[in-house]
Amino acid sequence: MNQQDCINEIKNLQDFQMDIQGWADIGYNFLICNYNDDQQQIYRVKELTQLERIGLQYTPISSSNCVDQTIRVFVIVATCDRPATSLIINHTEAGGYYGCIHCENIKIGGDNARVFVQNDNDDFELRSNDTYDEAVALLQRSSSEERRNSITSINDGLDGLRGPCELRTLKYFDVYQSFLSDTLHTLYEGVMARMLHIFFDSVSRKTGITP
Known part of the structure; x- marks a missing residue:
């Protein structure tokens, strides 16, 4: 901050x-x-x-x-x-289903990467205390009801929440x-990856560094 x-x-x-x-x-x-x-x-x-x-x-x-x-x-x-x-x-780890803590987007990009970029025309809901309360209500339902515990489940209504x-x-x-926003993982990590591609755009047999 x-x-x-x-x-x-x-x-x-x-x-x-x-x-x-x-x-x-x-x-x-x-x-x-x-x-x-x-x-x-x-x-x-x-x-x-x-x-x-x-x-x-x-x-x-x-x-x-x-x-x-x-x-x-x-x-x-x-x-x-x-x-x-x-x-x-x-909450589910950042790279998992519903891993974005700001919205409920679960788009999948190339190479199985989870990406959370939306267009102006996309219909999505921002997370808030209200959406959190709804998910917690599901977690607190009767223990007699069957509930999937997989953190990658996308059909249980929890939208990535693992607990209170x-x-x-x-x-x-x-x-x-x-x-x-975590600038290290959301911005600088991508910038550094791009710079490495620019600097090392071919395999270096001496160092073993690849793009």
Whole structure:
């Protein structure tokens, strides 16, 4: 997340007549825990919820009477690489069916690559808290009903969701749209691949490098 992204989000919150006093960031390792330690992630999100509801107290330097003030903290955006984002959301990996966290497009490109580029005429639905809630409702249906557990299933209505995401409890956080684009995997990776094709457009017997 860069400074301009934060400023834009703060402006949006100000439209709700909220008193915005500043912004800060939290390292994504705060939310990524051991695969077998889901309780630790739940605990950490509860801490964020406490910051929303109760806030934290501090004493302004300019306060002559040393009077404490309370400030409430809201998580509004997150920036992670694509594998980390999938892990936090509890979503299918980026290269799988329904792997895009921004829409439900499952187009397949050349060489079995999953691509998620749409035209203006394409009919697609952006992901949101609402689409997340619908998928979670399917996950929470009666255990007596048969459910496919394959993460590559495209017919179970889950659209790539593998389980609940604890961040859904945060007030101003959208489980899908609040994650910013991962420029490393979505932009620079393709640029680097193209540059390598330009630099090494023929097989090098000495180095073994191929296009």
